[in-house]
Amino acid sequence: MNAYLLDRRFEDGTVRLRNPHIAEMGPDILYHIGLGSSSHDLQDMFSDVRFVCMGGTPRRMEQFAYYIKDEIGYKLPSGTTLLDISYQSYRYCMYKVGPVLCFSHGMGIPSVGILLHEVIKLMYHAKCRDPVFFRLGTCGGIGIDGGNLVVSESAVDGLLRPYLEQPVLGEIQRRPAILDPELASDLKNLRSDDDPFTVTLGKTMCTYDFYEGQGRVDGAFCEYTEADKLAFLQKIHAANVVNMEMESLGFAALCYHAGVRSAVVCVTVINRLQGDQMSTPKEELNKWQEYPQVLVARYIRKVMGLPAHAPPREHSFLLPNEVPDQKKFQS
């Protein structure tokens, strides 16, 4: 067995829940994804899932669902589009394309954490074997220009500590935020020479805020100088931090605790050593957001025994319902 997993899974690769109450309590409602162990046949619906891919926005993850559909040669019945399985939750989006499950996770550790509790339980109820979890995100690069990829080798908090802390029953609970090193290195090696992006392996700083938490000077509040900010960014850069985002710590800690292999692949949308404001045109940002998908699709294809090379799309992808030139009204 992969050294990263230790004995945190069952021999047959199914997910071991580290919660004795679930087996005893009867029906389990997965409230935020609109599913349940008695209202749905979770094993029938999801037991073939091998890859769980998540990222912040519903649009990005719906796009990914269509992209991976083409990449793995999955066909939809004619005249149909992909169903958002968790549409009744009005929280996260969720698409299934063969062995790939795609979710949006919203912003920040609380949002991704709640989703992970329910997705890990879903893997358990469905008896999925050896699922691999990916976060496909955006980030601020530290010394890396926009439009390049970072595969996280580990996640640290805003104090450079490699664990997730949260108060539980009035005490601080600590869980190590460990990502699978073998998976990270496999992903990095899937870059091809004709890709329009570089891939850097390094530490990711995960913060609780986009503005002051990431040392920006362009929030509604700021009590430090530009020089203070740059000194901090240089200090963390010297400690091998190459990017900043807001979910990796919770994502890594919960996946590791569940015995699930996991990786974080983010595209840089700004080089924080050069500024704070997000001034890149939307069209460019949309194209960049697809780069993590390209690398993860290559990994999935490789594991499925398909040729690994999946090129980036020429143009950023429009969803079936995004008819161009629609007139919108704002009062």
Ligand SMILES: O=P(O)(O)O[C@@H]1C[C@H](O)[C@@H](CO)O1
């Ligand atoms: O998943 P994404 O790439 O949206 O996550 C990053 C971190 C925050 O959630 C968000 C801030 O803009 O982007």
Ligand SMILES: O=c1cc[nH]c(=O)[nH]1
């Ligand atoms: O600077 C950035 C860009 C994207 N996401 C972040 O959390 N920070």
